[in-house]
Amino acid sequence: MKSKINKCIQNSVENYTRVLQDDVLQDNIQKIVTTSIAAFKADKKMLLCGNGGSASDAQHIAAELSGRFYTDRPPLYAEALHVNSSYMTAVANDYGYEATYARMIEAAGREGDILIGISTSGNSPNVVKAMQKAKEIGMLTIGFTGKSGGKMKEICDIMICVPSDDTPRIQEAHILIGHIICQLIEEEMFPNV
DSSP states (O other): HHHHHHHHHHHHHHHHHHHHHHHHHHHHHHHHHHHHHHHHHHTTTTTEEEEEHHHHHHHHHHHHHTTTTSSEEEEEOOEEEEEEOHHHHHHHHOOOOOOGGHHHHHHOOOOOOOEEEEOOOOOHHHHHHHHHHHHHOEEEEEEEEOOSSSGGTOOOOOOEOOSOOOOHHOOOOOOOOHHHHHHHHHHHHHHTT
C-alpha cells in the first residue's frame, strides 16, 4: 500500500511541475488577478460555478475572497452559484439541470462582473450554458479545466487549462491556482493590512 501512496503523491508532484513550467497558464493567472482587481475596484462581483468537487472548489474560492485569505481586510463580493439548494432543485426540476447556472447568471450577473466556471472536462453542460449566458450579458468569463479545455475553451475570455487528463490531479491544481489568485488579489488590493 505504501508504494501506491507514494505513486499518488508522485503523480501529484509531476502535475504541479507541469503547472510550474506552463508559461501560458501562469500568464493567465496574472490576467485573472489583474482583471479581478479591476472588477472589484469597480464594485463588480465574482460568481463561480462547478459540479461535484468543482462546486466545492467554487465555494472554497468564493469563501476565501468574501471572507479572508491571510489578512483581516474588507470582504470582496464573491459567491458560488450552487449554495442555494432550494433554488438549484427547483430550477433543475422545472427547467432541467443544464439551466441551473445560466438562470442564476441571468438573475444576478451584470456587465463587468466575472464568472469563473470550473469543469475538469470543460464540457459540463450547465457550466457551458452559464458561460454562454455570461458572455451575452457582457461578463468576463474565466474557465478552469483540464488539458483540452473542452467546449469552454471556445467561450471563455481567460482559460486555466491544467496540463493533465487525470480528474483528481486537475482538481488539486485548480485549488492551488485558486489559492494563488486569492492571495495575490488580497496582497495587491490591501497592501497595508
